[in-house]
Amino acid sequence: MNLSLYNTLTRATSEFVPLVPGKVGIYLCGATVQAEPHIGHIRSGVNFDILRRWLTHLGYEVTFIRNVTDIDDKILHKAVHEVMPWWAVANKYERAFSWAYSTLNVLPPTYEPRATGHITQMIELMQILIDNGKAYAPGNGDIYLSVRALDSYLTLSNQKLDDLQSAGDSEETFKKDPRDFALWKAAKPGDPSWPTPWGDGRPGWHLECSAMAHTYLGPEFDIHGGGLDLIFPHHENEIAQSESAGWGFAKIWMHNAWVTASGEKMSKSLGNSLLVSEIVKQVRGIELRWYLSGAHYRSMTEFSFEALEENCVNFRRIEGFLFRAKEVLGAEIGVEVSQKFADAMNDDLSVPTGLAEIADLVRIGNTALAANDLEGVSRAAAAVRGSLSILGCDPFDPIFAASNKGGDEAIDGLVKLALAQREAARARKDFASADAIRDQILELGILIEDTPTGPRWTMAR
RNA sequence: GGUGGAGUGGCCGAGAGGCGAGGCUCAGGACUGCAAAUCCUGCCACACGGGUUCAAAUCCCGUCUCCACCUCCA
Known part of the structure; x- marks a missing residue:
C-alpha cells in the first residue's frame, strides 16, 4: 500500500507522487509571532511533524520549511499594548513557539525563514506581478493584486468572487476592486518600513509565504500545509500571488482541523489556561503530544x-x-x-x-x-x-x-535498601511493616510493585 | 447570503453498505499476604423522520442542532 493523502484542492484522497522521485518539499505556515502558543497552534506543528516523520520513514528526503511571520498588524498592535519595540515582541513570541515545539518534540524544520529576512524576495515577486499586469501600484505606496485579472481565484475554498462579503474598508482605499488585496502596505508614521521602488512600506497579505516558499522550495513543490482557517483568504492569496508570477506552486494542500473548547474554536475561548506553557505544568510534553496526535488531523478535537x-x-x-x-x-x-x-x-x-x-x-x-x-x-x-x-x-x-529518568543510581540504591527491609518483613509475614514501608515510599513519590521476579519501583505520576 | 465541516455508547474517538475499531471509566473474574501491574469477561452506540436494499451508522430525500470561513486567526 502506498501513501495516500487528502488534498484540499481536489477534496479527495489520492496517491502521493512526489515531483522529484525520492524527495519531498513541504511548506508549513508557521506562527505569526504575536502571542504565546496555545494547544491549537501546537497541534498544527505536531500534525505536520507526524507527516514529516512518516515521509522520512518511507525513505523520502524531506525539505521541511516552516516560516515565522514576524511582521504584521497584530504584532504592531501588540507592541503598542506591551510597550515594546515590535521586533522585541516578535522575538519574544518566536522564542515561546520554539520552546513549545521542542517541548512537544516537534523536529526543527530544515529551515525556518522569517518574513523580515526576505523583503528582497518579496520586492522581486511584486516586480514580476506588476510587470505582467497582475498587480498595480496606485501611487499611494500600496501594491494590490488585481483578483479580477486572475484565471483562477478561489479554487481552494470553492467560492465565487461575487459571493464574498465585501471587505468593508474598501471605499477609502485605492483598490480597483474591493476584493483586491494588499501585497504591500505603504508606511505609516511610526510603523516599521522597508524601501521599495514604489515607496517605503511593509509586507501586506502574507506575501512572504509565496516569496519564501519559492526561495527554498522552488517554483513548484509537493505539499503546503496549515490550519483549516488559512484556506481563505491566506492560502487563496498565496496561490493567487504565486500563480500570477508563473509559478506552479503547491501540488497538495493539507489542512489540520482545530482543537476546540466547549465546541468552539480556541481563539474564541477566553483565558490562557490552554496555553502550551500552562498545560505542560500538569502533564508531560510527551503526554500532551500523545493527546494531540490521537485524533485524525482533519477532525476537530474537543479539548x-x-x-x-x-x-x-x-x-x-x-x-x-x-x-x-x-x-x-x-x-x-x-x-x-x-x-x-x-x-x-x-x-x-x-x-x-x-x-x-x-x-x-x-x-x-x-x-x-x-x-x-x-x-x-x-x-x-x-x-x-x-x-x-x-x-x-x-x-x-x-x-x-x-x-x-526513573532516578539516578543513588535513589535506586536507597530504594533497594528499603525494599530489602520490606522483603525481610514479608518473609516473616510481618505484613503491617511491609505495607508501612511501601506506603512511606509511595508518599515520596515512588511506587512499589511486586512481580514474580521480585519487587520493582517506578516514579509515581 | 455564499462555502465547508460536524452530530456515534458514561466519556474520548475511528469507520463510511454486511461479520461489534480502539482507548478511558465502571462492574465482575484470574493473579497477589494485601495491593499495584497485567490478563480475561461484561457494558451491542451511531441527532430525528421517511425511503432504497436480502442487509444502512454508512446510500437517497426531508428535518433539527452545532461549529467554522467569507480580507491579516493553527
Missing part, C-alpha cells in the same frame, strides 16, 4: 482536561510496558514499524487506526511478559516503539529522557 487525563493514563500504560520490557530484556528496545501501523499511516495518516494497533501490540507484549516469552516481548516492544517514534512519542527519545 477537555478529562480527555487529556484519559489519554495520559492510556499513554502511561503503553510506556509502562516498554519500561518493563526493557528491564526484562536488559537491552535497548528495537524500532520496527508493523504492517498494520504502516497501512494506517499510509491511509492519509490515519493515526486513530494506528492507535488500535498499538493497543493490540501492548496487550500481546504484556501477555508475553507474563509468560516470560522474551522473543515475543522483544518483537512487540520494538513494534510499539516504532509506532511511537513515528508519532514523536517514543519515551526513549533523548528529548524526553530527562522526564523519564
Whole structure:
C-alpha cells in the first residue's frame, strides 16, 4: 500500500507522487509571532511533524520549511499594548513557539525563514506581478493584486468572487476592486518600513509565504500545509500571488482541523489556561503530544482536561510496558514499524487506526511478559516503539529522557535498601511493616510493585 | 447570503453498505499476604423522520442542532 493523502484542492484522497522521485518539499505556515502558543497552534506543528516523520520513514528526503511571520498588524498592535519595540515582541513570541515545539518534540524544520529576512524576495515577486499586469501600484505606496485579472481565484475554498462579503474598508482605499488585496502596505508614521521602488512600506497579505516558499522550495513543490482557517483568504492569496508570477506552486494542500473548547474554536475561548506553557505544568510534553496526535488531523478535537487525563493514563500504560520490557530484556528496545501501523499511516495518516494497533501490540507484549516469552516481548516492544517514534512519542527519545529518568543510581540504591527491609518483613509475614514501608515510599513519590521476579519501583505520576 | 465541516455508547474517538475499531471509566473474574501491574469477561452506540436494499451508522430525500470561513486567526 502506498501513501495516500487528502488534498484540499481536489477534496479527495489520492496517491502521493512526489515531483522529484525520492524527495519531498513541504511548506508549513508557521506562527505569526504575536502571542504565546496555545494547544491549537501546537497541534498544527505536531500534525505536520507526524507527516514529516512518516515521509522520512518511507525513505523520502524531506525539505521541511516552516516560516515565522514576524511582521504584521497584530504584532504592531501588540507592541503598542506591551510597550515594546515590535521586533522585541516578535522575538519574544518566536522564542515561546520554539520552546513549545521542542517541548512537544516537534523536529526543527530544515529551515525556518522569517518574513523580515526576505523583503528582497518579496520586492522581486511584486516586480514580476506588476510587470505582467497582475498587480498595480496606485501611487499611494500600496501594491494590490488585481483578483479580477486572475484565471483562477478561489479554487481552494470553492467560492465565487461575487459571493464574498465585501471587505468593508474598501471605499477609502485605492483598490480597483474591493476584493483586491494588499501585497504591500505603504508606511505609516511610526510603523516599521522597508524601501521599495514604489515607496517605503511593509509586507501586506502574507506575501512572504509565496516569496519564501519559492526561495527554498522552488517554483513548484509537493505539499503546503496549515490550519483549516488559512484556506481563505491566506492560502487563496498565496496561490493567487504565486500563480500570477508563473509559478506552479503547491501540488497538495493539507489542512489540520482545530482543537476546540466547549465546541468552539480556541481563539474564541477566553483565558490562557490552554496555553502550551500552562498545560505542560500538569502533564508531560510527551503526554500532551500523545493527546494531540490521537485524533485524525482533519477532525476537530474537543479539548477537555478529562480527555487529556484519559489519554495520559492510556499513554502511561503503553510506556509502562516498554519500561518493563526493557528491564526484562536488559537491552535497548528495537524500532520496527508493523504492517498494520504502516497501512494506517499510509491511509492519509490515519493515526486513530494506528492507535488500535498499538493497543493490540501492548496487550500481546504484556501477555508475553507474563509468560516470560522474551522473543515475543522483544518483537512487540520494538513494534510499539516504532509506532511511537513515528508519532514523536517514543519515551526513549533523548528529548524526553530527562522526564523519564526513573532516578539516578543513588535513589535506586536507597530504594533497594528499603525494599530489602520490606522483603525481610514479608518473609516473616510481618505484613503491617511491609505495607508501612511501601506506603512511606509511595508518599515520596515512588511506587512499589511486586512481580514474580521480585519487587520493582517506578516514579509515581 | 455564499462555502465547508460536524452530530456515534458514561466519556474520548475511528469507520463510511454486511461479520461489534480502539482507548478511558465502571462492574465482575484470574493473579497477589494485601495491593499495584497485567490478563480475561461484561457494558451491542451511531441527532430525528421517511425511503432504497436480502442487509444502512454508512446510500437517497426531508428535518433539527452545532461549529467554522467569507480580507491579516493553527
